[in-house]
Amino acid sequence: MTVSVLLVDDQEMVRAALRAVLDRREDLTxxxxxxxxxxxxxEALRLRPDVVVMDVRMPGVNGVEATRRILAGWPPDAGPPPRxxxxxTFDLDEYVHAALRAGASGFLLKNSPxxxxxxxxxxxxxxEAMLAPSVTRRLIGVFTALPAGAAGAGRPSGRGRLDLLTARELDVLLLVARGHSNQRIAAELGLTQxxxxSRVNRILVRLGLENRVQAALLAHESGLVDDA
Incomplete structure (x- = not known):
């Protein structure tokens, strides 16, 4: 199956470089x-891609707001929304947590291989979520430094939310927060993929979260993960 991608960046050279990377892969277009x-x-509504690669800082509507509009306003009859x-880049971290809260499925540094x-x-x-552990730790540092309530959501926060989970679900959440794939989690816990x-989906429902990235953020915020 070929994965279709919409590239969003205000710099033409960056888009060209990203396109060159994807064009060399038979399974990506x-x-x-x-x-x-x-x-x-x-373009997301017109093309209905599988993935939108979204820059953060752009003139006019930035990547955070564009992410929110795409995911919150996706027509129910248009099929599943794109990821x-x-x-x-690290100097844009203050924007990234907002994009993840808006429903983004992951984040990547522009200078990544x-x-x-x-x-x-x-x-x-x-x-699944793209969670590079080193980048996650940096992001969590920025996120937890925000004033109380800046992340909004009006939901229960902290360790208390994790009381909604079983011991096994906490095991799964911990490995999700460490950036493990379903395959690796299954191998480590002796479960099937x-x-x-199924357990990840149940965790998201019980915690009122949109995706694995948000679950990982909550695990870090709650002290479940040792970031040392």
Whole structure:
């Protein structure tokens, strides 16, 4: 199955470089490009790609707002919404947590190797999260430094939310937060991949979360993961 991708970045050279990486992979194809957020929303609805690779800082509508508009406004009769892979550099971290809260499925540094970028597209297209542990720790540091309530959501927070989970679900959540795939979680816990997928879905429902990235953020915020 070929994964279709919409590239969103205000720099033409960056889009060209990303396209060159994807065009060399038989299982990945570029469905279209956009240079700013408004155009990204329109093109996502028109092209219905599997994955949107989204820059954060762009003129006009930025990547955070574009991500929110795409996912929150996706027509129910248009099939599943695309997965959003956010591109960032460390100096843009303050924007990334908002994109993840808006429903993005992962984040990647712009200077990542070509093969890592291609793998990230495949990972989010498969419904999993792109969570590089070193980048996650940096992001969590930025996120937890925000003033109380800045992440909003009005939901229960902290360790108390994790009381909704069983011991086995906590085991699964811990490995999700460490960036493990379903296959690796299954191997470590002696479960089938189907069972892991079912448990992850149950975790998201019980915690009122949209995706694995949000679950990983909550695990870090709650102290379940040792970031030392």
């Amino acid at each position: 570029v469905a279209g490009e956009a240079a700013e957020g408004d155009q990204a929303v329109r 959003v892979l956010v591109l960032t 070509a093969e890592e970028f291609a793998r990230a597209v495949r990972v989010v297209a498969a419904g 189907a069972n892991v997928k």
